Amino acid sequence: MENVNYENHFTFAGCDTVALAEEFGTPLYVVSEEMIRERCGEIRENFLNKYKNVKAAYASKAFLTMAMCKIIESEGLGLDVVSGGELYTAIKAGFPTENIMFHGNNKSWEELELAVINDVGRIIVDNIYELDLLEEITKQQNKKMKILFRVTPGIKGETHEYIVTGQKDSKFGIPLEPEKINDVVARVMDSENIELMGFHFHLGSQLFENHIYKAGIEVIAKLMKDLKEGLGFITKELNAGGGFGIRYTSEDHPQPLHYFTDAIMEAVEIQCCKHNLDLPTIIIEPGRWIVGEAGVTLYTIGSIKEIPNIRTYASIDGGLPDNPRPALYKAKYDALVANKMNEELSTTVTIAGKCCESGDILIWDLDTPPLEAGDILAVLSTGAYNFSMASNYNRLPRPAVVLINKEHPELIVERESYDHLLDREIIPSYLKK
Template sequence: MENCKDHFNFAGGDTVALAKKYGTPLYVVAEEKIMERCEEIRETFLEKYINTKAAYASKAFLTMAMCKIIAREGLGLDVVSGGELYTAIKADFPMEKVMFHGNNKSWEELYLAVENNVGRIIVDNLAELQLLDEIARQQMKTVKILFRVTPGIEGQTHEYIVTGQKDSKFGMPLEREKIYDAVRQTIESQYLDLTGFHFHLGSQLFQKDIYTDAIDVVLNLIHDLKERLGFKAIELNVGGGFGIRYTDNDEPKPLSYFTDAIMEKVIEGCQKYSITTPTIIIEPGRWVVGEAGITLYTVGNVKEIPNIRTYASVDGGLPDNPRPALYRARYEAVVANKKNAPLSMKTTIAGKCCESGDILIWDLDTPEIEAGDILAVLATGAYNYSMASNYNKLPRPAVVLINQEGKSEVIVQRESYENLLERELIPSHLSEE
């Protein structure tokens, strides 16, 4: 594609040309930006420290093409549902590098995981532990597991995406007797192999001290288990949640800001408690893909309310990006076909859903905006496609991957109206009327 100097370019692609070629709304994902983040993981963590692993948290964005990229880059994969696991299976992702999370895994999901020899299952609660033991016994397989624990540490982020506090639907609270009982059950099982522990503190975090505080809590637990039960943990998964830049108010840190502090605390804590240093695992998701994606829209109606506000409505909104409505998430955007035009007005970007709360961006600085303009919303690579819905019977957008040569290719086809109805059935007594 030839790039016009007045157009916004993303990862070597002219976004106006992309909108014209593939239509809007359109998710655009830059392969090279994902590769750069994976390289940073390797250089500043995996190659810098021994006994380390990294798994991409696929709930942020998962397609079969993304599975292929992550496998090629040498990372593992964190999945949280049967659907995510099935996607990895269909993409031939190496199952030994898959970690299966979730607070309410079904029998069918656990059976699928054991059947396909998933590398680790992160056990969330005692009921799951018993269910998994039964499934492993049925299949006569030994399953490697980690216990997810809640260390009682709260991160500074939106209340809906904090997960490390004691009052959480995720994981086992650190009530020692209950943890001891769970570990004892696992030691006695012929089919479960407990390798260690996992915690996750939240998402879009910018402080490192919460990770080090949580590590100290869990290492203390590991020490107690060694003393009391003779159990030796060989793995500690510290999750992800590393923050990215959405707006100028965000101050993201390099990965090493977190991982150096994590490893220093692990080494210090293991010496303090006289325990063997476990393999340390991180699970970045948003951090890998968030800034690697944008969403393109076409502006439709522009509505000026004198002395109050100007609304520019686009051809997407809440169904393809629910985060502003869910979390009051903030984004930045550019009018892609007027990149060099002066920012002369404030425009509120409204979605097309029949909801007053369907506002993508309040009071965005824009050039004079008009119907037909192309809007590029930045940093939408994480939790946009993966959270998309068909609310108001709107078809979900296509996803286009741009590679390092600037070539683009569809990796998820745009839904049609026919797709919206293909699973619907009319009961016989209604079809006869």
């Protein structure tokens, strides 16, 4: 069997996962640098080197550490950040700020000021309130910033309702109502400190169809035409976002990158030709697609509870705090018993987390070999939105992160201790008496 060593253990990126669990403890996030770089290489081959005037940025909200910043920089991709914390991480890692795109629907004064002072390449302006703040900050700092407006094209992707973002009823973006979009574009065209480069849209996450990207571009191209004819505004950049789906379970049928990017580029060419528009620079922002399948999470099985004729629960030493997606989105995962790879899958169990929540169920009805306390469970495709969404619920310390490079594991985020949980706490003086 593939990815099984002579000890009957699951290997990931060339490393024995049981040995990783023994060395670094569990729960443990494990990330393959090689798999990340393979995806970046596919972006170069099938997009950056295939088409002229295109760019790609990694959507860092999926997974961001300083080590990840270094990998993305070395691969020649830009970085998409959505908060001051993500931006600060990139700055501290030495990531070239001119290659950073700063998203977010409610950026604070402090966050925007950090972006302006550090000469971030593009700020994706989400609303008029943010534009007002940016005008004041750029004047104070005597800077000129390049921006894109995030717009909502009114298209709903086929995914979970919580990760759909392109419909009209969305917290993100400026609605495409002619009087609103025309007024805000005209305003920026007159600004001395802000230069509008174009537009950004994002249709959702974990998408498997390309027709919605074509539909989104059709809507935006109509906007580009109207603004050119009405205001003389020429769109120089169009950011089509990301959202390309990956495989979590056998129910998922992901498409190769070019399935999306070829459709995007074809649609741009058709629509620009139709409306007599110059081709803008096209930008994509994959995040999950780059890192999702490059990660696994290792857990240790503890208590096993059999309810005759109903269900068997196998509890792990993590759960909702290190992977909230099943509770938030009913997200599905596949998993392997890492120390029993060649044994028959003769039992069915439900993998329960250790939190004091009935909803802390990681996987329902997983086929496994007979389980025992101490077995190591490897949950697949956890590279995206696990570490980045982790919490300390129930006062559980967050797991460590190990990066594997050429079969060599190295710690890139230390495991939290109980002392870390108390680092920022202060007891008021009157309570100390």
